[in-house]
Amino acid sequence: MKSEHQIKQLAKQIRFEPDGTVDERVLACAEAVLEKSTKIQTTVLLRRPLIWRTIMKSRISQLAAAAMIIIVVLFSITFFDKAATPAYALEQTIEARHTIKTVHLRMFERGKSITNSEFSDYWIKYDDTGKLSKLRCNEHDNNGIVGFTIWKDGIKKTWITAENVVMVKKLNFPAKRWEEFAKKFDYELLLKWIDQAKEEIELKIDEPAGDSDFIYVTATSSVHKARLELIVDRKTKLIKKYSEYGLKEHGDEPGMRIEFLAYNQPIDPSRFDLRKVPDNAKVIDKLGDIIPGLRVGDFTLGMSKDEVLSKLGEPDSIMYGDETYTLNNLPRRYLMAFDNVSFFIYDDSVVSIGVYSSLYTFINGLGVGDSEQKIRQAFGGNFKFEEYEKYDVLNYKDKGLRFEIHKKNRSIMEISVRVKFVGRGESPHAVLYVLCEGREIDIGQDRPVVLRNEGDLRCFVGLPAGYSGVDLSRLDLL
Amino acid sequence: MSEDKHLLKRLRHGDSHALRRLYEKYRTDLYTVALSLIHDVHAAEDCLQDVFVRLAERAADLHIRRNLKGYLVSSVANRARDQFRGKIKPLDKTDSFGCSACTTDPIKVLIDREESARLFNMLKRLPFTQREVFILHVQGGMKFKDIAKLQSVSTKTAQSRYRYAIEKLRALLDREDIK
Numbered sequence: 268m269k270s271e272h273q274i275k276q277l278a279k280q281i282r283f284e285p286d287g288t289v290d291e292r293v294l295a296c297a298e299a300v301l302e303k304s305t306k307i308q309t310t311v312l313l314r315r316p317l318i319w320r321t322i323m324k325s326r327i328s329q330l331a332a333a334a335m336i337i338i339v340v341l342f343s344i345t346f347f348d349k350a351a352t353p354a355y356a357l358e359q360t361i362e363a364r365h366t367i368k369t370v371h372l373r374m375f376e377r378g379k380s381i382t383n384s385e386f387s388d389y390w391i392k393y394d395d396t397g398k399l400s401k402l403r404c405n406e407h408d409n410n411g412i413v414g415f416t417i418w419k420d421g422i423k424k425t426w427i428t429a430e431n432v433v434m435v436k437k438l439n440f441p442a443k444r445w446e447e448f449a450k451k452f453d454y455e456l457l458l459k460w461i462d463q464a465k466e467e468i469e470l471k472i473d474e475p476a477g478d479s480d481f482i483y484v485t486a487t488s489s490v491h492k493a494r495l496e497l498i499v500d501r502k503t504k505l506i507k508k509y510s511e512y513g514l515k516e517h518g519d520e521p522g523m524r525i526e527f528l529a530y531n532q533p534i535d536p537s538r539f540d541l542r543k544v545p546d547n548a549k550v551i552d553k554l555g556d557i558i559p560g561l562r563v564g565d566f567t568l569g570m571s572k573d574e575v576l577s578k579l580g581e582p583d584s585i586m587y588g589d590e591t592y593t594l595n596n597l598p599r600r601y602l603m604a605f606d607n608v609s610f611f612i613y614d615d616s617v618v619s620i621g622v623y624s625s626l627y628t629f630i631n632g633l634g635v636g637d638s639e640q641k642i643r644q645a646f647g648g649n650f651k652f653e654e655y656e657k658y659d660v661l662n663y664k665d666k667g668l669r670f671e672i673h674k675k676n677r678s679i680m681e682i683s684v685r686v687k688f689v690g691r692g693e694s695p696h697a698v699l700y701v702l703c704e705g706r707e708i709d710i711g712q713d714r715p716v717v718l719r720n721e722g723d724l725r726c727f728v729g730l731p732a733g734y735s736g737v738d739l740s741r742l743d744l745l
Numbered sequence: 746m747s748e749d750k751h752l753l754k755r756l757r758h759g760d761s762h763a764l765r766r767l768y769e770k771y772r773t774d775l776y777t778v779a780l781s782l783i784h785d786v787h788a789a790e791d792c793l794q795d796v797f798v799r800l801a802e803r804a805a806d807l808h809i810r811r812n813l814k815g816y817l818v819s820s821v822a823n824r825a826r827d828q829f830r831g832k833i834k835p836l837d838k839t840d841s842f843g844c845s846a847c848t849t850d851p852i853k854v855l856i857d858r859e860e861s862a863r864l865f866n867m868l869k870r871l872p873f874t875q876r877e878v879f880i881l882h883v884q885g886g887m888k889f890k891d892i893a894k895l896q897s898v899s900t901k902t903a904q905s906r907y908r909y910a911i912e913k914l915r916a917l918l919d920r921e922d923i924k
Contacts, residue, residue: 285772292794297794
């Protein structure tokens with residue numbers, strides 16, 4: 268007769284592996300959904316303050332996407348459907364596109380009526396090579412203008428009127444998000460994309476006889492279940508209106524629409540500045556710089572738990588080791604994790620800040636997602652290499668930095684900012700806690716600690732201002 | 746920070762590498778649980794797909810306080826239950842390990858012990874609720890308390906179902922041994 272243990276062992280030996288095609292299918296579906304949901308989830312970062320949503324919503328990205336689609340369609344027309352439009356010289360449209368120096372357009376988001384008061388006005392200036400050089404966006408809703416964004420010289424500034432906050436953010440740092448943004452305007456890349464998609468686009472061009480002012484272009488992709496409609500000015504060959512639709516079973520679903528209100532009209536240079544910002548507006552310098560040994564954005568080592576909470580609200584999780592905690596039940600030391608950052612708190616003081624988002628970067632632009640090689644180049648070779656089962660670590664103690672490196676792709680997964688390690692003779696050290704054979708010893712304020720093995724001592728060392736008030740001179744090391 | 750927590754964080758930011766890593770980490774466990782519950786390869790594959798698609802879909806507002814594996818196993822169980830109640834065809838009567846699900850598809854079956862294969866086959870004979878408790882507890886590593894919550898019953902009921910499952914499996918295995 269089999270015992271319960273034997274039956275359990277037999278059951279544990281049952282193992283099935285999905286085959287490779289299943290893996291591919293599952294991952295392809297899940298990744299597609301992830302991509303879509305990440306785009307849609309502009310609230311990803313903060314379910315909390317509006318201000319963060321505004322950052323992530325990124326009007327500029329939306330515009331870039333729209334512009335990309337337009338250019339794709341134009342190129343498609345030019346290169347793949349010349350024969351269909353003998354009377355309409357599409358190349359002229361392409362040529363006209365290159366002559367655009369400025370454009371004023373109005374964008375209506377998906378599902379918004381053309382008469383809706385929720386729209387965004389854009390003023391765009393291109394340089395002589397056709398690259399985007401300056402941009403302004405006024406965001407309207409039922410209450411009037413609710414946000415202003417300008418972008419020039421690689422800096423984006425957004426003034427959120429309701430919050431009276433000005434967000435300043437670099438857009439040319441090498442985070443993937445912004446690389447993608449820049450690529451949208453890379454014609455070579457666009458041509459590659461078009462080449463891949465040429466079989467998928469069905470084009471119809473309707474050039475009404477008589478003295479109609481417009482030419483109507485429709486591009487339909489059954490693969491992407493989408494239709495794009497362009498109204499082209501017959502005289503200038505420039506696009507007047509752009510509309511996109513999702514092809515659904517129950518009918519076409521209106522998507523984003525853009526009206527091109529004016530081309531090549533002079534734009535007052537002051538339009539690319541933020542004017543009338545109140546003096547008392549709070550200015551936030553992007554999401555934040557990582558300053559080694561000191562701070563991450565607004566968060567500084569030594570802050571209290573309440574100071575952190577006042578800026579970020581309720582944390583996603585609080586843990587220490589395998590245990591989880593709540594704000595009402597906090598141990599002496601714990602890790603408090605939020606969307607982009609985590610805080611290791613000891614005796615109500617932040618002793619380490621972890622960053623796992625590329626929204627915080629070093630001043631030189633490096634951040635999470637960059638390669639190990641770039642970090643080594645930027646911070647030098649004076650680090651301790653630590654190897655763990657799941658990741659490797661570059662520990663720059665003298666800089667107060669620790670980088671977790673992905674085992675396989677060698678990219679930075681997490682950056683920790685800690686107190687800089689100060690060498691002997693420079694200042695006294697304070698001991699935060701001691702681990703003795705894996706067991707924590709509460710050293711208290713005055714109690715001497717006796718350690719018999721060298722390996723027993725693993726100190727968490729703070730600055731003279733210290734976190735525990737006990738310095739090494741009080742320890743008896745036998 | 747545990748790897749799962751870290752991966753979830755990255756997933757929230759749309760990191761597909763994190764998604765892949767989570768898939769690689771749990772694909773076998775989840776697929777095994779799904780197949781053991783419903784004994785249908787295609788349905789189990791659908792379960793696996795549903796769970797990861799849902800994970801990707803909800804990544805942005807997913808907050809798992811306890812453990813990710815438990816959450817994923819529960820998700821598989823929920824879908825498996827739906828499959829079982831809904832469209833899944835009745836299980837065949839054969840007692841051989843060569844159930845239709847396992848021989849006609851090119852899955853790699855990693856059961857190298859004949860007894861485990863027999864046990865797998867016998868799982869089909871358990872009522873679904875008992876089978877579910879047994880599999881989630883033994884293969885999914887879930888606690889009775891969590892399984893009870895999943896089945897909307899008391900912890901004691903879940904434990905009883907587990908006990909019944911063990912007794913029945915024991916009887917079936919012994920009967921086979923005698924033959």
